[in-house]
Amino acid sequence: MKSILRKIINYILFVFFKEKNLLNKKEVNPELRKKYAYLEAWLSIISNLVLSLIMALFGFALNSIALLANATHTASDVLSSFVVLLGFKFSSMPADEKHPFGHGRIEFLATMIISILLVIIGIEFGIKAYYRYIANSVVKGNYLVIILMVLAALFKEWLGVFSEELGKQANTSVLIADAWHHKTDGVAMFLVAISILSSKFGYYRVDAVFGIIIAILIIYAGINLLKESISKLIGEEPEKETLKEIKESVNQIPEVVSTHKLKIHDYGPYKEITIHIQLSSDIGLVEAHEISERVERLIESKINCKVTVHAEPIVDLSRY
Numbered sequence: 001m002k003s004i005l006r007k008i009i010n011y012i013l014f015v016f017f018k019e020k021n022l023l024n025k026k027e028v029n030p031e032l033r034k035k036y037a038y039l040e041a042w043l044s045i046i047s048n049l050v051l052s053l054i055m056a057l058f059g060f061a062l063n064s065i066a067l068l069a070n071a072t073h074t075a076s077d078v079l080s081s082f083v084v085l086l087g088f089k090f091s092s093m094p095a096d097e098k099h100p101f102g103h104g105r106i107e108f109l110a111t112m113i114i115s116i117l118l119v120i121i122g123i124e125f126g127i128k129a130y131y132r133y134i135a136n137s138v139v140k141g142n143y144l145v146i147i148l149m150v151l152a153a154l155f156k157e158w159l160g161v162f163s164e165e166l167g168k169q170a171n172t173s174v175l176i177a178d179a180w181h182h183k184t185d186g187v188a189m190f191l192v193a194i195s196i197l198s199s200k201f202g203y204y205r206v207d208a209v210f211g212i213i214i215a216i217l218i219i220y221a222g223i224n225l226l227k228e229s230i231s232k233l234i235g236e237e238p239e240k241e242t243l244k245e246i247k248e249s250v251n252q253i254p255e256v257v258s259t260h261k262l263k264i265h266d267y268g269p270y271k272e273i274t275i276h277i278q279l280s281s282d283i284g285l286v287e288a289h290e291i292s293e294r295v296e297r298l299i300e301s302k303i304n305c306k307v308t309v310h311a312e313p314i315v316d317l318s319r320y
Contacts, residue, residue, distance in 0.1 A: 005158070009165050013039075023169055030092065030269045030304065033170040037088040040163050040175055044081040044182070047159060048074050051152055058148055067145055070152070070189055080181045083113050087174050091268055104268025107174050111229035114177040118222030121184060122215050129211025132195075136204045149193035156186030172268070173232070177225050184218050238264040242303075246275070249298055255279055255291050257314055264305075271305035281313035288313075 006023055013022040016039055017032075028036070052075035059067030087110025095102040160183035167175030191214070195207030243262055250259050257278045265272040277295055279288055292309040299307045 005161050006165065009162055012162075023165060025169070027304070028170050033172060033269055034088050034092050036166045036170045037084055037172065037175060040166050040178065041081045041084040041088075044084075044159065044163070044178065045078050047155070048077045048081070051155065055148065055152065058145070062142065062145055067148065070149070070192060073188070074152075074185065077181065077185060080114050080117055080178055083110050083117075084174055084178050086110070087113075101265070101267050101272055102270050104270050105233055105266075107172060107268040108229045108233040111173040111177045112226060112233070114174065114181060115222050115226035115229060118177070118180055118184065118225065119219055121181075122218030122222055125184075125188065125218060126212055126215030129208045129215055132211065133205050133208035146193045146196050149189045149196070153186040153189035153193065156182050156189060160186060173225065173229055177229075180218075180221050180225065184214075187214050232266055235265065238266070246273075246299055246302070249302065250275065250277065250295050253291065253294060253298070255283065255287075256295070261310075269304065271303060273299060273303070273305050273307045274310070275299070275307065276310045276312055278312045278314050283313075 010021055010023050014020055017035065022032075052071045055067045055071035055074065059071055087107055091102075091104050091106040091110075093103045160179045160181075163175050163179035163182055167173070167177075167179060191207045191211055194210065198204065198206040242264070246262060247259050250256055257280065259275055259277050261274070261276040263274045275295070277292065279291060283291070288311045292311050295309045296307040299305065
């Protein structure tokens with residue numbers, strides 16, 4: 001199933017960007033990252049507006065409160081997509097005198113905003129589910145409403161998968177956070193369909209129980225995304241595998257005896273790396289400079305970053 005969805009997403013990306021198998025690329029350049037974000041945001045905005053309009057029209061025609069409530073909620077989801085748009089617009093601004101490392105960390109702020117929205121939605125969802133459980137109320141609607149809600153839920157779940165795949169490919173938490181937003185909407189719509197159906201058979205509390213469980217999951221996901229974005233904003237240690245890969249690559253250069261003090265500063269799409277390399281004291285200044293440049297080019301070929309190398313002389317090579 002996942003492979004089919006990836007093929008569909010790859011086809012959509014091909015239609016927009018005229019390049020095949022974009023999801024299979026190992027590295028995504030900053031320009032393509034921005035295009036991914038804009039595509040996801042505008043697709044979300046347009047689809048949410050169209051979906052809310054369809055649900056509102058059927059809601060008025062069928063006199064369905066469930067459809068009208070979801071139409072309003074879906075229209076309000078446009079807000080998170082605008083956060084994605086603005087987040088990438090400002091984060092892609094070039095470096096200036098006050099921000100020499102660029103504005104990439106605005107992505108983390110955008111993720112924080114969407115994460116907070118997720119937590120709020122989860123709390124609201126849980127409160128409504130609790131009151132519905134207490135009230136043991138009937139949710140009115142016919143089978144056409146159920147079909148519409150299920151179709152809308154499936155579309156929102158697909159949109160969530162689409163956003164998540166782009167987020168993973170572009171290595172951006174903003175799109176992954178927005179994916180969670182789409183998926184929670186899909187679950188909410190599916191629960192409305194379940195509540196209408198179960199009410200017809202006299203089981204009025206089924207959706208409320210599911211609703212409370214899912215609300216907890218939404219809040220948990222929102223808090224995790226919030227913690228992750230705050231950690232990145234403050235500055236966290238990169239993955240050990242990344243550090244190991246860089247060190248092993250640099251140590252393959254024959255003249256480099258060892259490396260230490262490797263630091264990676266994450267600025268969203270851009271990273272600033274500093275590393276100390278140790279060379280034999282017999283190597284002259286000009287050659288040491290050339291080796292440092294080779295190290296810089298090597299690391300920059302693997303990661304979208306700017307590298308600063310500090311070369312140190314070693315007098316006693318016998319220790320190494």
